[in-house]
Amino acid sequence: MDALIYTAMSGAERALRGQQVHANNLANLDTSGFRANLELATAAALPGYGYDDRHMSRMQANAVNGRQGAxxxxxxxxxxxxxxxxxxxxxxxxxxxxxxxxxxxxxxxxxxxxxxxxxxxxxxxxxxxxxxxxxxxxxxxxxxxxxxxxxxxxxxxxxxxxxxxxxxxxxxxxxxxxxxxxxxxxxxxxxxxxxxxxGSNVSAVEEMVAVMSLNRTFEIQMKLFKASDSMNEAGNRLLGA
Structure with a gap:
């Protein structure tokens, strides 16, 4: 349950930051010569004793789309x-x-x-x-x-x-x-x-689809977070019985 909380929290943060990347791309839809930013997610282990089975996602936005604009x-x-x-x-x-x-x-x-x-x-x-x-x-x-x-x-x-x-x-x-x-x-x-x-090489359709996908991902992570909280409460009641 404790590991699930880390997974849900990390996934939600990654979705939120991903939305910021795509929002910035959409804001530059009409900027001449603009190159769209790409979001990349990698796994990052938590430092410290006892956290070997817990991993967070590290979101990077330091890659660019090389497609030529019109x-x-x-x-x-x-x-x-x-x-x-x-x-x-x-x-x-x-x-x-x-x-x-x-x-x-x-x-x-x-x-x-x-x-x-x-x-x-x-x-x-x-x-x-x-x-x-x-x-x-x-x-x-x-x-x-x-x-x-x-x-x-x-x-x-x-x-x-x-x-x-x-x-x-x-x-x-x-x-x-x-x-x-x-x-x-x-x-x-x-x-x-x-x-x-x-022109900019940003595709409005691709960016909007990505934003909607991230919205759904964020909602799923929030449901997992609530499920983890419910399981923790049930475990506490069992221990206190």
Whole structure:
């Protein structure tokens, strides 16, 4: 009976935390380039003498869904989306990190940013001089047209990287980073599409089904908890008889 209480309590906590993961995914249904979080549950033994037969579930949400989101045409020259696998490199709050979001804006000094973070090129943060037109090539080459000139001039090339989804996790800022903490190398096979944005890869149907399943799981765990409590009361009455 005592072991059943641990099982029920652990299962209920895992269901509750799982709902938080899926709620966050649903909240980012329309966030460009967002990668859905995946919930993973593993068994964890309780430390201490006499607890060898008691195990708790440890819920982790540090895995991401690698499925590509839909590419949406925008016609804006500073909107770019990655075709297939790959990521853009940005200067995040704690160092270099990676994202699939490609809605680029220019700050006051011409620095290219994504969600307020400097976008990195192969030579560092990308800053554009005065220009009349910007063009981002399929290989990530950034070119501008200087006022008074007809030809495009290459400024730099976007730092485009690639890694297996299993090798990635999210940091505190919600950006993708390598699990081993190392920086990813430039991958020249990554291709981008100018004038497009990638939508979130969250499936509303999948997330809602997962939430309903977790609701049922939570209800079952609560019933087990009540059953364990009833059995404890019956055992106490027998001992007191």
């Amino acid at each position: 590419l949406k045409p925008t016609g804006r020259e500073l909107d770019v989306a990655i075709s297939g696998a790959g990521m853009f490199a940005v200067q995040g709050p704690t160092g270099e990190a990676y994202t699939r979001a490609g809605g680029i804006t220019l700050d006051a000094d011409g620095t290219m940013t994504v969600n307020g973070m400097p976008l990195l090129g192969e030579g560092g943060a990308l800053t554009l001089p005065i220009h009349t037109r910007v063009e981002i090539g399929q290989d990530g080459t950034v070119s501008i047209q200087v006022p008074g000139q007809a030809q495009m001039q290459v400024i730099d090339k976007l730092k485009l990287v690639k890694a297996e989804t299993a090798e990635l996790t999210k940091n505190e800022a919600g950006l993708l980073v390598a699990r081993d903490g190392q920086l990813l190398n430039t991958d020249n096979t990554v291709q981008v599409r100018s004038g497009h944005l990638e």
